[in-house]
Amino acid sequence: MPEKRYLLTPGPTPVPPEVLSALAQPVVHHRGPDFKRAYAECLERLQTVTRTEHDVLLFSTSGTGAFESAVANLTSPRDRVVVVSAGYFGERWIEMTKAFGADVLELRYEWGETPEPDDLRTLLAAAGGASVVYLTHSETSTGVVADVESLAALAKDAGAIVVVDAVSSLGAVPLETDEWGIDVTVAGSQKALMTPPGLGFASASPAAFAAAEHATTPRFVFDWERTRAGQEKLDAPVTLAVPLVLALNVALGMILEEGLEATFDRHVRLGRACRAGVKAMGLELFSPDEDRASVVTAIRVPDGVDADELLLNLRDRHGIQLIGGQGALKGKIFRIGHIGWFDLFDITTALAGVELALLEAGADVERGVAVSAALEAHAAPVRA
């Protein structure tokens, strides 16, 4: 019998069969009515999920590409910007803003720490403001979900344009783009939105569009104004990845049918179940033990266990794809993703697999308790 495969990573994530089917439909022309109907619906649904009344600009690119649009359209060389970084992706945004010639003030934390609003306040006060503040909502590399509501409010007060990397959080944990004063929310298709990678998007407030008018950094496919003008006529300036747009539209429809609040609650329960199981087994969490951190559970590799071998064994012998640490965390942690098309039994599969592989690795884990701890945590009401 061919091996069954379990993709339990925080991106790419599993894609529902309805969405896969949409990918496999005969290709339609990107300027024909079938596509335009879905394109319009997809753009509207993206606004709903992003919780914004402003345009969400859709690009055939990765989440990183969509983020790059928020650098290319908002900064000119030597502009002073702030990047808050507490992990791999925060570091990427520092590298990117520097590559674009910005004067980058780095608010840096150890990987795994949670950014403190007070630190941002102090930095902005000392610097006398910044033109843009770049924040990461869910730092996928550590499992930390930052308090972007507070961070965005501070940045806004200081007169900055606020950009949030919500690549792995959008559709998984609450994010109120307009209500929290976020000018730009960046995300991608391949995380909680249950679609394969290949689409990235950035919402943009009127203030963000106004700032883009003055940014001198050259850009073409990521140019917001060109993209906005195309979207207005449902005629994208470059050929979009047609099947991915159709698939994303199906996935967004499924999410909105479940309801955003119900989706968030489901993620809270999945996160609790995962953490409860991990702790019951006697493992140490690296990611915070809190409901907000329901994107990915990061776990310290037990002493004496080789992380690479553990993950290869899980993947190649047991068909379970988890993921290790990135950058400085390589070898120190492993991660179970649970955003998007996940249910309780994906969590119990992950836990059972981890228990089995750790036993095979000779680690000292508590046997036979993880799954029932997960079931129990999952059954508890989300709100007391």
Added chain:
Amino acid sequence: MPEKRYLLTPGPTPVPPEVLSALAQPVVHHRGPDFKRAYAECLERLQTVTRTEHDVLLFSTSGTGAFESAVANLTSPRDRVVVVSAGYFGERWIEMTKAFGADVLELRYEWGETPEPDDLRTLLAAAGGASVVYLTHSETSTGVVADVESLAALAKDAGAIVVVDAVSSLGAVPLETDEWGIDVTVAGSQKALMTPPGLGFASASPAAFAAAEHATTPRFVFDWERTRAGQEKLDAPVTLAVPLVLALNVALGMILEEGLEATFDRHVRLGRACRAGVKAMGLELFSPDEDRASVVTAIRVPDGVDADELLLNLRDRHGIQLIGGQGALKGKIFRIGHIGWFDLFDITTALAGVELALLEAGADVERGVAVSAALEAHAAPVRA
């Protein structure tokens, strides 16, 4: 019965069921062995199809995005470059190179004209050279396929880096990247390569990489060196559109199984069949009546016929998607694409549909001769 649909445009093009099936496979992780195997194979096959021994850099983007990588990595503000333009896409490359601050010398032709190597020679001599010459191989908007072999040789002699937009020609008509001294060949997935839109690629010679080291234009996801370094380890710097890469790999395998020469010959016969049918009907070709122009057949709209109505009738009543003129050619021509997964009966379908719709529009066309003219032209040997 649900209407059958015929996508007979020069991009997106029809996608074979084997390729659609690859899109619909459960998503695999982009750093896992299944993906890496296909990624490596896909990169190799792209080299084979591009006829280059150098790296082909693969991006999740449109053909325009891949072209942008050849602007961002090769030009710094105020660099003198030449763009040869004879249609919509040539104009796009002028707009793009200007957006990136280059000092752009435009070698401009009327849309539908074929660029003359002598004109480029004269321009380059008068200008005392240029750092980059940007050429379009197949100008999809007009049906003209330029003699890039001669144009590239002249540009090379003048010491320029030569970039060729081969978006709609790669895999349809011969293009010898290395042999013709082309430094950068840019293409996309959604044309002759029989894959949906969403992937773009650029081959880069050592001279192109060397030039990229000195280009000061900021770039991140389109950065060649970052991409090359990632590809070397089969670990793309950003998450690729996994299903599209798997699909492209299947499509490239099919093309190489047919054989590149056989593929080119098939396109020659399809082009001849289409032009023969069009002429037999009494219509006037806009695109050249020559074997090289086997990407798309552009046809003048007969007097008294409204192009938009003709195309809407074909699409909405008869299920046949052709495409009109772009820019200045809007309303004046319509186009039948025949690159990629096309055979003789796609051509006869297009011709039968055009005959029917023109009769419905009250045009004076020769009835009942187009299809047999196409069959006859298709049956003739490619080489005398």
